[in-house]
Amino acid sequence: MSLARRAAGKRLPWIIKYRPRTVDEVVNQEEAKRILSAWFAAWARGKPPSKRAALLYGPPGVGKTSLVEAYANQHGFEVIELNASDYRSAQAIRRVVGTAAFKKPLFGKGVVILLDEIDGIAPREDAGGLQELIRIIPQTLNPIVMTANDPWKDQLRPLRDLCLLVPFKPLSKTHIMAVLERICERERLYCEKQALRLIAELSQGDLRAAINDLQAIAEGYGRVTYDLARAILRGREKRVDIWRTLNMIFYAKAAWMAKKAVTQSEEDYETLIAWLNDNVPRKYAEPSDLHRAFDALSRATVFLFRAKYRTHWSLLSYVFDLIGPGVAFARREGAILKSKYSYPDRIKMMASLREVRRIRDQIAEKLAPRLGVSKATFKAEILPILFIIFRNSPSPIMAARLSLGYGLTREEVKFLAGPRADEILKLAEKIRRARKVEPQEQAAGASAEKKEKRRRRSRKKAPGTTLDEFFG
Ligand SMILES: Nc1ncnc2c1ncn2[C@@H]1O[C@H](COP(=O)(O)OP(=O)(O)OP(=O)(O)O)[C@@H](O)[C@H]1O
Ligand SMILES: [Mg+2]
Structure with a gap:
């Protein structure tokens, strides 16, 4: 290998270099893999499934695009890919998707149409493109796969109804660490396990972010130690304080914003629920709004309990949805009140209990x-x-x-x-x-x-x- 090529190889982002080439290499998404494989299998048998489009949704960096590409790679499909900027006009959609949708497979080589990040579609400006898609999907002769972070956006509703929904979840710390460890081996890199654990923790289930962090440290310092990771990634730990979290929830314009407020908050979920419990009546006045907000919070508490004590961590995603968008969009009838947030009684009580314990221990x-x-x-x-x-x-x-x-x-x-x-x-x-x-x-x-x-x-x-x- 020439020096130039080796240097170029070095600079290749690891998220590309180590992207999954087979479905097996996509980790920790067993449910999504199962649903999608069955759906593709129906296409392969020559019987298009009842829903001719699939919508893969979930947080960033968890393998949505990777899974489609890995599947296509493994089965020799041709991928025709569009992204947000192509959704603009009905014409563009008709030209690319329309043509691909009705293309007969040549020599048995299938085609997959991938519309990445479909939630980037703008409800007004892209209305024409959206209509065109809705027209094409029920008749397409080739599978159409779409990806989105937030499939619950209003403008996606008509599309959603035509799609098989395939959920992707944040990746577990263990799986992220395993992928990082494998990359370290392949790169012959000195890596401390504790450093990988920290990178995985801070990535919050986003493998793309974790791999990028690993590469940044490795290329800057030639090794990945805990101290380096901590020093370099310290900014990541900076979380959003409770006041901003409350504002982000109560004034959220979209569901993903409210959800992000929850996942970024420096408070733990129990504390956040306590804050919301006491502050919902300060922001909402209409009884039906209050009812919906408290209903979301009580369900969040139930899911949180199950997630923690039965260690069904996948339930956490519902907890985020209920605490964030659940409370944010509970307000449908009344206006938002101007009153200030108050410190929750339960937290005051817990603090005073802590104080009591401290004095008792001191005596x-x-x-x-x-x-x-x-x-x-x-x-x-x-x-x-x-x-x-x-x-x-x-x-x-x-x-x-x-x-x-x-x-x-x-x-x-x-x-x-x-x-x-x-x-x-x-x-x-x-x-x-x-x-x-x-x-x-x-x-x-x-x-x-x-x-x-x-x-x-x-x-x-x-x-x-x-x-x-x-x-x-
Ligand atoms: N489940 C996974 N298994 C193996 N590698 C993964 C997985 N998820 C992410 N990666 C790694 O992270 C990179 C980014 O993943 P990918 O593009 O599939 O994310 P995504 O879910 O489509 O995110 P976005 O919503 O931002 O488009 C991949 O190239 C791959 O290296
Ligand atoms: Mg993607």
Whole structure:
């Protein structure tokens, strides 16, 4: 191989170099492969299926175009491909698709018409082209395959009804890692598994993005380590904050925008549902809009539960749809309200629970070693007694002495005593002052040596203080 060719080969994007050549090489899309193969098989038997067009849909970079090309490559089909810019006019469609659709296979070599990214079709400007397609599809003699990210766009409805729908899902992290690993082997590239895991994670199921990231790091640095991947891809982790996420959902103009808002949000799905639950009534006023929005959220919760606890991760796609477009397009009757978003009650409660746990752990940390018990025993057996002493005993004196003896902070006393905290703190302060005065008075007649001994004794004693001493 000449140097020039080798250099050119190096620069070849890996997404092209390693694109699947056979259906087997398309990974993690078993359902789509099954549906599409059966459909092509009907064509091959010379009996066009009832739906003569197929619509492959799903997020970017998951193998829609690749699967059609791999199938055609493996079965020796000729692919006649059109993309968004060709959809403009009825004429262009008639010229290319119309001709191909009625072309008789020559020497048994089939033809596949591929209309890539059909959701790029504009409802008004491309109306003529769309009409032409709708006319051609029921009569075509060759399979027509279309791809789209969002098949639910309004303008696609008439097309959708004529198509076999073939869903593609985001690829799993494991499958993405496996493909990346294979590329590393073929490129004889030093790769850390942890780096591949990070690339896969950040790609969010988009293998094209993952392969491009891998190539960018490899070509820049000659190896792919975790540290390099993290440094180079850091920007990717930047996610959308909750305020922007809410705006993107409530003011979404298209379903994909609302869905993107969900998948890009820095919040987890439970938190996002909590935010929407509390903010839907601030944005929607019409009861039927509210009903649809809450219905979407409640279904999202059910799917999320099943996705997580039965590990059916494919259900997550429904969760995104319900949280995003489900809420965004629930508003059909009323206008959107101007009110500001509010912090959800449930999140406030969870935050305060976290705070409660923090203080409780802090007290356990401080007291358990002094009482000679484990933190777990302290929390299970001693803390309830302290609560009774601090909250229910007839006099605050014991609680005040305990606070003083253990050096409890204001916050800790508040946690233990609740509404009685002020009373206990005041009394503790009084006792502290009285104690300060007392040793000074005694010390007036005592020697400095005696004072020092007493100080040491009391210091030594502190760590061994037991509850009994206070009770006694
Ligand atoms: N399931 C897959 N198996 C193997 N390779 C894949 C798969 N999905 C994507 N790739 C790799 O990513 C590249 C891009 O994939 P492809 O063009 O098929 O994505 P797409 O789903 O059509 O995306 P878009 O919606 O953006 O058109 C392919 O060339 C291939 O290298
Ligand atoms: Mg594509």
